Amino acid sequence: MKRIILALLIIFPLSFQPAYSYWIWTPKSGKWVNPKNLPKDNPKEQFVYAKSFYDNKKYDEAVREFRKLIKAYPKSAEAAEGQYYLGLTEEEQGKLYEAYQAYQMVIDKYPFSERIQEIIEREYKIAEKFMAGEKRKALGVTLPVENPAIEIFGKVVENSTYGPLAPQAQYKLGLVLKGLQRYYEAEEEFNKVVSRYPDSEWAAAAEFQIASSRASLSKGPAYDQGAAQEAKEKFEEFVKEHPDAVLSLDAEKNISSIREKEAEASFNIAQFYEKQRVFGSARIYYNDIINNYAESPWAAQAAARLRAMEITEHKDEKNK
Numbered sequence: 001m002k003r004i005i006l007a008l009l010i011i012f013p014l015s016f017q018p019a020y021s022y023w024i025w026t027p028k029s030g031k032w033v034n035p036k037n038l039p040k041d042n043p044k045e046q047f048v049y050a051k052s053f054y055d056n057k058k059y060d061e062a063v064r065e066f067r068k069l070i071k072a073y074p075k076s077a078e079a080a081e082g083q084y085y086l087g088l089t090e091e092e093q094g095k096l097y098e099a100y101q102a103y104q105m106v107i108d109k110y111p112f113s114e115r116i117q118e119i120i121e122r123e124y125k126i127a128e129k130f131m132a133g134e135k136r137k138a139l140g141v142t143l144p145v146e147n148p149a150i151e152i153f154g155k156v157v158e159n160s161t162y163g164p165l166a167p168q169a170q171y172k173l174g175l176v177l178k179g180l181q182r183y184y185e186a187e188e189e190f191n192k193v194v195s196r197y198p199d200s201e202w203a204a205a206a207e208f209q210i211a212s213s214r215a216s217l218s219k220g221p222a223y224d225q226g227a228a229q230e231a232k233e234k235f236e237e238f239v240k241e242h243p244d245a246v247l248s249l250d251a252e253k254n255i256s257s258i259r260e261k262e263a264e265a266s267f268n269i270a271q272f273y274e275k276q277r278v279f280g281s282a283r284i285y286y287n288d289i290i291n292n293y294a295e296s297p298w299a300a301q302a303a304a305r306l307r308a309m310e311i312t313e314h315k316d317e318k319n320k
Helices: 002-021 043-055 059-072 077-092 096-109 116-131 148-159 166-179 183-196 202-217 225-241 246-275 279-292 297-319
Strands: 024-026 031-033
Touching: 043 059, 043 077, 059 077, 077 096, 077 116, 096 116, 096 148, 116 148, 116 166, 148 166, 166 183, 166 202, 183 202, 202 225, 202 246, 225 246, 246 279, 246 297, 279 297
Parallel strands: none
Antiparallel strands: 024 031
16 A cells, blocks of 8 residues: 555656646636746737747747737737737748738738838838749738739738829739739729829829720730720820830830731721722722821732722623
């Protein structure tokens, strides 16, 4: 019996002492808790503790401790700073979308933070990386759009509509949509650049992109003459208003390209009438090409078809 009691005395301290030492009763919560899960006694201590992990690149521990800070002391200035450091931690790990979400939480929950302008700049740079084709490294987060740059550039504008980064963020939002062939949406965003920031250096470029988006709409499987005409008019307006702009050279090239497409479309219509032997209508379209698109290679072809039609009409007259 003595041996059994002695064995129990030896076993029980070994078995229960470690468990007791890791769990304590908290009257405030009315629960047993592991001290490892408790925050420090005040937000400043907790922030310093969490930042020590960040400084030593122990990012998993840093995330855990910053979240503990935010949960325990949500209204403190340190909580706002901790939320900012959550963004930094995610960004350091290449988790760009998660970093953006963490930064945006500072703006949404802690608008008093002194980090707001810096955060807007960081969001803008993250959007630029996605625009350039940056791939996400983290899994498990559903992205709301084809390219996160759409959401993030939009938020940069929303966070500071007339801030220093707003005009270029608005412009680049349009570029991303244009790159995804969402031309109507792109044109809408470019129009916002012109209307909201008319004195910005981005306004002229936006005017060019409006014309370019309209031109892109005309390049579908079926040539859209209406869209092409609108695009040409917008390019011509751009060249007139910005004759010395670098983009004016591109605008003139686009005008030439559209005019050639117009000449080709007229030539195809003329050929249709010619094949139907409606020579009067065919002649109208061929002459229009010769008179209005003389610089186009279609003008020479139109002249050749007119001569061929004259021969055909002459033969028809003789055979009557």
